[in-house]
Amino acid sequence: MLGDMHRYVLAALLSVSPGALAHEGKGDCADEPGAPSHQAKATPRPASGAVLLRGEPIASGRPAVPVSTVLAQPEDGRTVLVEGVVRRACTQMGCWMELAGAGGGPGVRVTFKDHGFFVPTDSAGSKARVQGTVKVAQLSAAQAEHLRAEGSALPAGAQREVRLIATGVELRR
Numbered sequence: 467m468l469g470d471m472h473r474y475v476l477a478a479l480l481s482v483s484p485g486a487l488a489h490e491g492k493g494d495c496a497d498e499p500g501a502p503s504h505q506a507k508a509t510p511r512p513a514s515g516a517v518l519l520r521g522e523p524i525a526s527g528r529p530a531v532p533v534s535t536v537l538a539q540p541e542d543g544r545t546v547l548v549e550g551v552v553r554r555a556c557t558q559m560g561c562w563m564e565l566a567g568a569g570g571g572p573g574v575r576v577t578f579k580d581h582g583f584f585v586p587t588d589s590a591g592s593k594a595r596v597q598g599t600v601k602v603a604q605l606s607a608a609q610a611e612h613l614r615a616e617g618s619a620l621p622a623g624a625q626r627e628v629r630l631i632a633t634g635v636e637l638r639r
Contacts, residue, residue, distance in 0.1 A: 520583040521634040533567040540628040560584040575629040598632035
């Protein structure tokens with residue numbers, strides 16, 4: 467559970483009252499310990515043409531790695547910059563999103579380092595640049611089902627997931 471100070475800081479980041487986070491533990495994302503409660507509201511989507519920045523600034527001058535390369539050759543712990551299109555996002559709070567290449571194809575789920583920031587729940591269709599660390603995770607059956615219930619495209623029966631733990635995200639409409 468969050469202490470009062472942590473709840474206050476998280477509430478400030480989410481632009482909600484600390485009381486909105488009081489029911490922590492009910493509806494949490496089951497994939498990681500300490501995941502935020504889905505009781506809070508996510509940040510509104512940026513206006514058309516605007517850039518929404520979350521987390522740390524993304525390093526300039528680095529070439530982006532295609533999503534397909536990250537999925538085909540996942541190197542656990544590797545820091546990458548990936549560009550793509552948000553296919554879907556957590557419909558409860560924006561605590562994860564699925565990023566696919568501009569041409570479609572398989573996607574990679576993106577979570578946010580230390581749950582320090584979130585994306586709008588209606589981010590689907592946005593162009594995104596994501597800087598983060600590749601993580602290959604084994605999911606329990608319950609965790610996989612929870613993600614599917616939130617809108618993830620994780621195939622039925624799949625228990626292995628390649629994801630990005632984002633340190634910074636740029637979204638463009």
